[in-house]
Amino acid sequence: MTTMKDAQLCEYDARKAHALGMGGEAKLAARREKGLLDARERVAHLLDAGTFVESGLFGTSIMAEERGRTPADGKIAGYGKIAGREVAVISNDFTVKGASSSAVNGRKIGHMKRTATARGMPIVFLGESSGARMPDTMGAAGMGTMLGNDPTQYQRMRETPWASAVLGHCFGSSSWYACLSDFNVMRKGAVFAVSSPLLVSKAVNEKIDPEELGGWRLHAETTGLADLVVDTDQQALDAVKTFLSYMPAHHRQAPPRASVPEGSGAEMGGILDLMPEKRTQVYDMRKIVRTIVDKDSFFELKARFGKALLTGLARIDGRTVAIIANNPLHKGGAMDVDACEKGTSLLVMADSFNIPVVILVDTPGFIIGKEAEQRRAPGKIMNFMNALALCTVPKLSVVVRKSYGQAYLNMGGGRNSDEMAVWPTAEISFMEPAFAASVVTGAEAGDPAYDAALAKMQRETSVWDIASIYAAQAVVRPEETRDWLAQMLEAHELRLTNGVGQHLMRAWPTSF
Amino acid sequence: MSRQEIKSEITGTVWKILTTPQQDVAEGDTLMILESMKMEIPVIVEDGGVVVEITVAEGDAIQEGQVVAIVET
Numbered sequence: 001m002t003t004m005k006d007a008q009l010c011e012y013d014a015r016k017a018h019a020l021g022m023g024g025e026a027k028l029a030a031r032r033e034k035g036l037l038d039a040r041e042r043v044a045h046l047l048d049a050g051t052f053v054e055s056g057l058f059g060t061s062i063m064a065e066e067r068g069r070t071p072a073d074g075k076i077a078g079y080g081k082i083a084g085r086e087v088a089v090i091s092n093d094f095t096v097k098g099a100s101s102s103a104v105n106g107r108k109i110g111h112m113k114r115t116a117t118a119r120g121m122p123i124v125f126l127g128e129s130s131g132a133r134m135p136d137t138m139g140a141a142g143m144g145t146m147l148g149n150d151p152t153q154y155q156r157m158r159e160t161p162w163a164s165a166v167l168g169h170c171f172g173s174s175s176w177y178a179c180l181s182d183f184n185v186m187r188k189g190a191v192f193a194v195s196s197p198l199l200v201s202k203a204v205n206e207k208i209d210p211e212e213l214g215g216w217r218l219h220a221e222t223t224g225l226a227d228l229v230v231d232t233d234q235q236a237l238d239a240v241k242t243f244l245s246y247m248p249a250h251h252r253q254a255p256p257r258a259s260v261p262e263g264s265g266a267e268m269g270g271i272l273d274l275m276p277e278k279r280t281q282v283y284d285m286r287k288i289v290r291t292i293v294d295k296d297s298f299f300e301l302k303a304r305f306g307k308a309l310l311t312g313l314a315r316i317d318g319r320t321v322a323i324i325a326n327n328p329l330h331k332g333g334a335m336d337v338d339a340c341e342k343g344t345s346l347l348v349m350a351d352s353f354n355i356p357v358v359i360l361v362d363t364p365g366f367i368i369g370k371e372a373e374q375r376r377a378p379g380k381i382m383n384f385m386n387a388l389a390l391c392t393v394p395k396l397s398v399v400v401r402k403s404y405g406q407a408y409l410n411m412g413g414g415r416n417s418d419e420m421a422v423w424p425t426a427e428i429s430f431m432e433p434a435f436a437a438s439v440v441t442g443a444e445a446g447d448p449a450y451d452a453a454l455a456k457m458q459r460e461t462s463v464w465d466i467a468s469i470y471a472a473q474a475v476v477r478p479e480e481t482r483d484w485l486a487q488m489l490e491a492h493e494l495r496l497t498n499g500v501g502q503h504l505m506r507a508w509p510t511s512f
Numbered sequence: 513m514s515r516q517e518i519k520s521e522i523t524g525t526v527w528k529i530l531t532t533p534q535q536d537v538a539e540g541d542t543l544m545i546l547e548s549m550k551m552e553i554p555v556i557v558e559d560g561g562v563v564v565e566i567t568v569a570e571g572d573a574i575q576e577g578q579v580v581a582i583v584e585t
Contacts, residue, residue, distance in 0.1 A: 280550060280551050280552055281551070281552050282551060282552065282553060282554065304558065307521070308521075328551075329554065329556070330521055330553075330556075331521050331522045331548075331553065332522070332548065332549050332551040332553050334522075334549060364549055364551070367522075369523065369576075371576055371577075432549070432550060434550050435550075
């Protein structure tokens with residue numbers, strides 16, 4: 001005999017199966033054919049096996065007539081573990097009403113965010129959504145029900161790390177969370193923008209290609225809103241895991257210490273060979289960075305944006321560090337507006353999550369000229385400078401070659417780092433001597449006055465002058481740089497606060 | 513396949529062109545070297561492909577953002 005309890009459990013099973021079925025087999029099969037993971041497969045790939053605990057499985061549309069057609073209301077939320085550490089996750093299910101934002105799924109996101117913030121765990125946003133759900137949001141009552149009921153919805157105070165993966169077309173909230181996150185990885189073919197191409201074409205009568213509107217090239221190269229671009233869903237999810245491996249669970253904790261891979265530092269003996277003999281020639285600073293840090297630990301961010309400055313996370317002696325380094329391979333290492341914004345963005349993240357900053361310097365200065373001024377270079381240079389000044393985590397600077405002008409300060413000179421070391425190959429002055437000699441003498445190469453001025457200025461850029469007045473705290477042989485950095489990271493540990501900084505930039509804008 | 517416009521990152525002068533049309537290029541290859549700020553600045557391929565066209569000549573003064581080559585990737 002079937003009891004009332006049996007019937008209730010049967011209903012539970014049936015409703016659960018329906019919710020787990022997402023938008024139905026036909027839509028799921030179409031995704032599989034394209035090689036795309038569905039929202040639940042993404043969660044499974046992201047989290048340690050068997051750790052996902054869902055929150056809101058039985059949530060549906062608030063509209064009675066839609067309840068049967070909106071499993072989990074298009075946004076899957078819950079808790080789980082990555083490498084044994086707790087995270088909150090929100091995975092957009094595009095097969096249910098395009099994962100559009102609704103009253104109910106908005107509550108799910110809000111609950112995840114509040115819990116993650118209050119309990120101190122990272123949040124992962126797996127983005128693929130079409131924007132606000134219509135007709136739910138239409139009309140004044142729709143707006144009053146749906147939007148604006150949570151004044152902290154788009155507030156970012158950097159209490160815990162946020163990571164976002166853009167895994168499909170993202171308009172509205174998936175775009176907003178991508179921009180608010182500390183790390184944003186984008187799969188090629190995915191798009192994120194304020195509005196869909198369809199809406200853009202209707203609103204401004206402009207037919208536009210999705211890739212052009214918000215594709216990976218735009219965000220990797222022009223806007224800098226993508227920190228990393230990958231080819232597949234799986235690579236994107238793996239990148240989120242890698243990013244979180246460097247991060248503490250929350251802002252009141254130091255980042256985790258990892259074991260040091262065998263072979264770390266093994267190439268230090270040849271580090272100087274990575275730099276050309278001639279000071280007029282350039283080289284790829286990434287090779288220097290990879291040689292210094294723990295083996296295979298350099299995780300570059302925004303690699304195709306503001307390339308004259310390279311940024312990323314890495315480990316030295318198992319400790320997470322944020323790397324900021326001029327890259328002479330691009331623009332000779334002369335920093336433009338994009339490079340300034342890129343540097344600022346890394347400094348804000350590093351300080352917010354208690355990550356010491358390591359700066360490697362080889363720059364002729366900032367890019368100057370009309371274009372730079374039109375793009376507000378002075379403001380951007382000062383934002384970068386201000387961010388460095390407000391950094392309360394340990395800052396270590398190593399001048400490997402050129403350090404000139406205001407850029408000397410932005411890259412940690414003039415007491416803007418806790419310790420500054422110089423390689424014997426370094427040269428420090430207000431301006432590239434060849435330009436300075438020309439400015440001072442009004443003459444060009446070949447003129448005796450110019451040649452004499454140049455010779456004097458070149459002598460005066462030597463590291464011994466800056467070391468003798470203790471404006472540099474150390475002169476290190478290039479091959480000893482890794483050891484020096486490891487020792488200084490230890491010396492400058494924030495012992496009084498258990499490795500936690502002051503987070504003076506926790507409310508700094510998340511994009512630029 | 514997509515046509516990528518390779519733009520100069522910097523204002524300067526074309527010093528040496530190291531590639532020719534129809535040549536295969538790989539990520540990281542140097543297409544040409546510019547002279548700017550008393551330095552030799554390479555123009556580097558980000559995505560491998562085939563050089564379709566070199567749009568500048570040695571000795572040309574070029575502006576930041578100017579297209580210097582087309583590569584099909």
